[in-house]
Amino acid sequence: MSERYSTGELLAVLLARDLRDGETGAAGAAALIPMAAIMLARAMHAPNIQIAGEMFVNPRPRQLWDSMLDDRALGTCEASETFTELFGHSHRGLDFFFHSGLQIDAHGNINLHAIGPWDRPTLRGPGAANISYGVRSRRFYITATSHTRRNFVERVDFVTVPGNLDGPDSRARAGLVREGPRYCLTPRCVFDFDPETLRMRLRSLHPGHTLEEVVAETGFRFAADPEPATTVPPSDDELRVLRTVVDPRGALAPGRTARH
Amino acid sequence: MTPSAGGRHSKLIGAAEIGPTLLRFGRDGCSVCLGGLFKQGRPVALVRELIRTGLSDLRLFSSPGSGYDVDLLIAAGRVAETFLPAVTLENRFCPSFRGAVERGEITAHAIDALTVVGGLMAAAHGVPFQPVAAWAGSDVTSLNPLARPIASPFGDEPLYAVPAIRPDLVLLHAQEGDEYGNLRNLSTMTYADALMARAGQHVVASVDKLVPNEAILRDPRGTTVAGIYVDAVVEIPFGAHPTASFPHYSMDESFIERFADLAEAGRRAGSTAEVTAYLERFVLGPADIFDYLEALGGYRALAPLEREARFL
Numbered sequence: 001m002s003e004r005y006s007t008g009e010l011l012a013v014l015l016a017r018d019l020r021d022g023e024t025g026a027a028g029a030a031a032l033i034p035m036a037a038i039m040l041a042r043a044m045h046a047p048n049i050q051i052a053g054e055m056f057v058n059p060r061p062r063q064l065w066d067s068m069l070d071d072r073a074l075g076t077c078e079a080s081e082t083f084t085e086l087f088g089h090s091h092r093g094l095d096f097f098f099h100s101g102l103q104i105d106a107h108g109n110i111n112l113h114a115i116g117p118w119d120r121p122t123l124r125g126p127g128a129a130n131i132s133y134g135v136r137s138r139r140f141y142i143t144a145t146s147h148t149r150r151n152f153v154e155r156v157d158f159v160t161v162p163g164n165l166d167g168p169d170s171r172a173r174a175g176l177v178r179e180g181p182r183y184c185l186t187p188r189c190v191f192d193f194d195p196e197t198l199r200m201r202l203r204s205l206h207p208g209h210t211l212e213e214v215v216a217e218t219g220f221r222f223a224a225d226p227e228p229a230t231t232v233p234p235s236d237d238e239l240r241v242l243r244t245v246v247d248p249r250g251a252l253a254p255g256r257t258a259r260h
Numbered sequence: 261m262t263p264s265a266g267g268r269h270s271k272l273i274g275a276a277e278i279g280p281t282l283l284r285f286g287r288d289g290c291s292v293c294l295g296g297l298f299k300q301g302r303p304v305a306l307v308r309e310l311i312r313t314g315l316s317d318l319r320l321f322s323s324p325g326s327g328y329d330v331d332l333l334i335a336a337g338r339v340a341e342t343f344l345p346a347v348t349l350e351n352r353f354c355p356s357f358r359g360a361v362e363r364g365e366i367t368a369h370a371i372d373a374l375t376v377v378g379g380l381m382a383a384a385h386g387v388p389f390q391p392v393a394a395w396a397g398s399d400v401t402s403l404n405p406l407a408r409p410i411a412s413p414f415g416d417e418p419l420y421a422v423p424a425i426r427p428d429l430v431l432l433h434a435q436e437g438d439e440y441g442n443l444r445n446l447s448t449m450t451y452a453d454a455l456m457a458r459a460g461q462h463v464v465a466s467v468d469k470l471v472p473n474e475a476i477l478r479d480p481r482g483t484t485v486a487g488i489y490v491d492a493v494v495e496i497p498f499g500a501h502p503t504a505s506f507p508h509y510s511m512d513e514s515f516i517e518r519f520a521d522l523a524e525a526g527r528r529a530g531s532t533a534e535v536t537a538y539l540e541r542f543v544l545g546p547a548d549i550f551d552y553l554e555a556l557g558g559y560r561a562l563a564p565l566e567r568e569a570r571f572l
Contacts, residue, residue, distance in 0.1 A: 071449055084381060121361065
């Protein structure tokens, strides 16, 4: 187990590496890790990333917050919009977006609404503000801050945001034409999606984690190389920029999110 | 509403008139729509007054993100149905909402932002529905009572319609406003407030500070909700507390946390004593906003929220 970085820092670094210069995206509701990723990408290799779609354009947060949707969190920004623009952004879609979930399933579907029967759930979750970005954005990322059989399930009880539904045919029938979920990042590993089945498969194990552990903690079967790749851990440079430029208050720091 | 100099009717009401005004515009079972979002710009003082009126079986709408205030309304037993996209304190669940749904006491419909925003747009524009093209594959669409698939008259792309949402009562909070109901948001984010004002049948707004009409005339572009859409305006210092009203004061996170802790303790224990005591102390007990501020520990206790807002 490394003490060099927290889970939050690791996930932010991994996400940042996949964001390209010139793209437009937004952090979503659980904003802490995604916003860190966007700001880190901007500082490292993608200065022309545009942040838009959530009623503000190119915010300048002074520090990271759990949510991005208020004046305190955004600091200042280049333009503020109102919810009437939500239709336009939903129509155009973003290049990238982020989701987390109460439940996440083998096909990358997201449940934020209810566990158990819909009309009498055992757990009623928060629901979601905007479900259209998962549909219309060119791709999205799933981030999970815990990874157990309780939240990684074969099929979600409720599809708040569709990932790959039940596979390629069901995606096509539902009219899902974008890439959908690209990666699912957890405290243990990175999943991507098998192009044939659109089910999760193991892409890499984070340093210090084992295939046996991920199998034991995941509530569905997934394809994996018998000797899986190891996630490339954050470099000293990535951690330095993350801690000095993006997150000087240490919202992601070890002890704040689970130590890796 | 009394005639002011020149005969133009003022929409300014005093704090004691809020309850009677809400009772004039609302009734049991009416639809109520709340402005702001999550922990910013929520009309919480008006929500407390709404609870005090005793109006019940409310059908609750909001901008796409709501938390403390809707949980308070539900804790007070005033809500029958919710049409709310995201209900969360952002760092934790809303205990009363969650408990009431899980016990089957309220109906919480599967709604998303485009449902509410589209419905308000249709109402504001005087059309029966708003088409929505950006939905696919979600149970929110199939279970949403306000979403129906429709055929486009001009093509064959898959479409849905959401019906016009015309709330009986819209409650808003702004930083400033004049006696004619012109509202001025000084905050960066204004969310869906202007849209709700145009869509609602009756609009009641609180402002932190009443300003003279001349101040509005000097900066018409600063008016975020025109007075023509507002039925009554009331000056309530800290009217959004415990949510933020930037740049005047920041959100009172610890106050919201304390509520969430006791509501959650009550939910787990299956007990209503905790929220009953809370409602008595902060909602039903205080005679007016000044009493409420006293219950918080006085103005001095709120100074850090003003300092945090100024620092931003």
